[in-house]
Amino acid sequence: MTTTERVPAIEGWFTTSEPYTLIGAKCTTCGTYVFPPRGGTCPSPECEGAELEPTPLSRTGKVWSYTENHYAPPPPYVAADPFEPYALAAVQLEAEGLVILGQVAKGVMAADLQIGMEVEVDLQVLYRDDEGVDHWIWTWAPAAGSHTAKNEKGDA
Amino acid sequence: MSSDRDLVVLGAGMHEWGKWGRNFVEYGLVAARAALADAGVKWSEIEFVAGADTIRNGYPGFVSGSTFSQALGWTGAQISSSYAACASGAQAMQSARAQILAGFADVAMVIGADTTPKGFFAPVGGERRDDPDWQRFHLLGATNPAFFALNARRRIDVFGDTVEDFAMVKVKNSKAGVNNPYARFKKEFSLEDFAGSPIVSDPLRLLDICATSDGAACVIICTPEYAKKKFGTLEGAVRIRAVSNTTPTYPQVRLELPDIATDSNAVVTPPALGFKDSIAHNAYEQAGLGPEDISCAEVYDLSTALELDWYENLGFCPEGEGAGLVRDGVTALGGAKPVNASGGLASFGEAIPAQAIAQVCELTWQLQGRCPGHQVENAKVGLAINQGLFGHGSCTILSI
Numbered sequence: 001m002t003t004t005e006r007v008p009a010i011e012g013w014f015t016t017s018e019p020y021t022l023i024g025a026k027c028t029t030c031g032t033y034v035f036p037p038r039g040g041t042c043p044s045p046e047c048e049g050a051e052l053e054p055t056p057l058s059r060t061g062k063v064w065s066y067t068e069n070h071y072a073p074p075p076p077y078v079a080a081d082p083f084e085p086y087a088l089a090a091v092q093l094e095a096e097g098l099v100i101l102g103q104v105a106k107g108v109m110a111a112d113l114q115i116g117m118e119v120e121v122d123l124q125v126l127y128r129d130d131e132g133v134d135h136w137i138w139t140w141a142p143a144a145g146s147h148t149a150k151n152e153k154g155d156a
Numbered sequence: 157m158s159s160d161r162d163l164v165v166l167g168a169g170m171h172e173w174g175k176w177g178r179n180f181v182e183y184g185l186v187a188a189r190a191a192l193a194d195a196g197v198k199w200s201e202i203e204f205v206a207g208a209d210t211i212r213n214g215y216p217g218f219v220s221g222s223t224f225s226q227a228l229g230w231t232g233a234q235i236s237s238s239y240a241a242c243a244s245g246a247q248a249m250q251s252a253r254a255q256i257l258a259g260f261a262d263v264a265m266v267i268g269a270d271t272t273p274k275g276f277f278a279p280v281g282g283e284r285r286d287d288p289d290w291q292r293f294h295l296l297g298a299t300n301p302a303f304f305a306l307n308a309r310r311r312i313d314v315f316g317d318t319v320e321d322f323a324m325v326k327v328k329n330s331k332a333g334v335n336n337p338y339a340r341f342k343k344e345f346s347l348e349d350f351a352g353s354p355i356v357s358d359p360l361r362l363l364d365i366c367a368t369s370d371g372a373a374c375v376i377i378c379t380p381e382y383a384k385k386k387f388g389t390l391e392g393a394v395r396i397r398a399v400s401n402t403t404p405t406y407p408q409v410r411l412e413l414p415d416i417a418t419d420s421n422a423v424v425t426p427p428a429l430g431f432k433d434s435i436a437h438n439a440y441e442q443a444g445l446g447p448e449d450i451s452c453a454e455v456y457d458l459s460t461a462l463e464l465d466w467y468e469n470l471g472f473c474p475e476g477e478g479a480g481l482v483r484d485g486v487t488a489l490g491g492a493k494p495v496n497a498s499g500g501l502a503s504f505g506e507a508i509p510a511q512a513i514a515q516v517c518e519l520t521w522q523l524q525g526r527c528p529g530h531q532v533e534n535a536k537v538g539l540a541i542n543q544g545l546f547g548h549g550s551c552t553i554l555s556i
Contacts, residue, residue: 009294009295010285010291010295027423030423030424031422031423032407032420032422032423032424033420033422033423034420035416035417036291036416036417043406043407043419044406044407044423044424045406046424064310064411065306065307065309065310065313065411066306066309067302067305067306067309067357067358067359067360068305068355068357068358069297069299069302069357070354070355070356070357070358071276071299071356072297073276073293073297073298073299073302074275074276074278074293074299075278075293076278076279076283076290076293076294077293077294077296077297078294079297086297088296088297088298088302088306090306090411095422096420096422097407097409097420097421097422097423098417098418098419098420098422099409099411099417099418100416100417100418101292101296101298101306101411101415101416101417102296103296103297110358114313115309115310115313115314126295137295137296
């Protein structure tokens with residue numbers, strides 16, 4: 001199978017081949033996690049660790065909250081024209097103790113989400129540039145086997 | 157109850173909020189002259205000028221202290237220029253207060269003004285791939301309303317709030333704002349108006365989200381001795397009991413604007429007080445006062461749902477019960493704890509560097525009984541609170 005190299009919309013934040021994971025950083029002294037990944041010193045004021053090393057994060061997490069954008073965000077977001085509403089979810093990764101925001105996989109809307117629902121990392125194209133190159137971004141997608149539809153939802 | 161460290165608000169002045177697109181300095185001059193007149197102080201008597209910066213108006217905005225000093229006429233005064241996002245005005249206040257308390261000045265001007273573009277706030281120009289503000293827009297399209305909406309959704313799903321509860325905040329604030337001459341929107345909204353309001357970031361509608369505005373606010377603050385010399389007495393003087401500018405404590409586990417992720421709580425246990433709780437707590441400590449002492453509060457209602465959070469952060473009710481206060485009219489004019497008697501950001505829209513100073517103007521006039529049509533009866537202690545991006549919290553407490 002031939003696959004063309006996927007160009008990430010930002011370097012080093014996630015893997016571009018399966019298994020898809022976000023990449024964080026971990027303090028080599030105290031073990032705390034950081035996302036987005038970065039170098040430098042540990043964010044904990046009590047830790048004198050000066051080394052953060054890249055580490056893959058859990059592939060799945062639970063929805064902490066979510067929303068749906070109904071208006072095209074301003075640049076530097078590259079919005080499709082015409083704009084299609086899409087959802088964002090903040091997802092809790094239990095092992096790492098982080099909540100990470102991401103776009104929700106295309107076609108999965110706020111009405112399909114609920115707090116506590118299990119989601120996993122996937123990739124999709126964020127935008128195509130003027131040279132026709134696709135730029136990829138991580139997404140939160142309903143985990144295999146999770147309920148994707150709410151039984152009931154308010155009139156929000 | 158006041159101590160000699162409690163400075164005095166000698167005068168306050170504002171330019172009406174609106175959307176005209178004129179030079180921000182023009183608005184600032186109106187506010188400055190109004191505050192000087194209110195204080196009975198000549199511009200040339202001001203020893204220190206603390207400017208709150210605006211980042212969307214070119215270089216003059218970044219050096220607001222000198223920009224306003226030049227506009228009013230150079231006097232050789234000492235200056236500072238501060239940027240702290242939404243907390244910029246409070247940061248300028250703190251700068252002037254510290255200067256006076258250190259004994260370097262007796263009387264100071266605190267000033268902020270802004271001219272805002274239309275639509276969503278976007279990051280300032282240029283491709284800055286390592287700026288979290290640029291990243292959240294480029295990678296996610298996570299606008300400010302999207303963050304407000306994540307928070308609102310939590311309130312609905314975790315606390316059982318309804319979108320009608322949120323709408324009631326706007327209804328309450330718009331009713332108060334109708335009688336505030338400085339408010340931009342002088343229209344009273346009803347719950348029925350929400351049905352026709354488009355959803356911006358689910359579950360929030362356009363009417364739930366504060367606009368961006370032009371405006372300016374200015375206060376003149378001084379030592380008690382200076383005020384006494386001016387008036388012959390400190391009777392009836394508005395005192396600054398606390399100005400707290402607070403950062404979060406690691407790990408900050410609540411997703412806050414503009415961050416893409418929280419800190420990790422895998423190794424370090426989060427502090428007992430969350431960030432927004434600590435902003436108020438530190439000011440209460442400084443003032444030696446508590447939530448029970450507050451007559452009225454000005455809180456940053458960037459969204460309707462956020463106002464409900466503040467009730468809880470201020471200790472007006474336990475976490476999760478904020479909606480009950482708006483439902484029962486507790487936070488309306490005439491209620492036990494009026495909040496945003498000015499009309500709040502719902503009636504003003506946000507003029508970033510001026511907003512926290514405008515909150516202080518409003519509280520000053522409330523304590524002096526100068527708010528016809530939106531007066532909190534017998535107001536003795538007023539509190540203003542807001543949160544700037546990137547962990548800049550501010551809270552100011554005034555008393556009479």
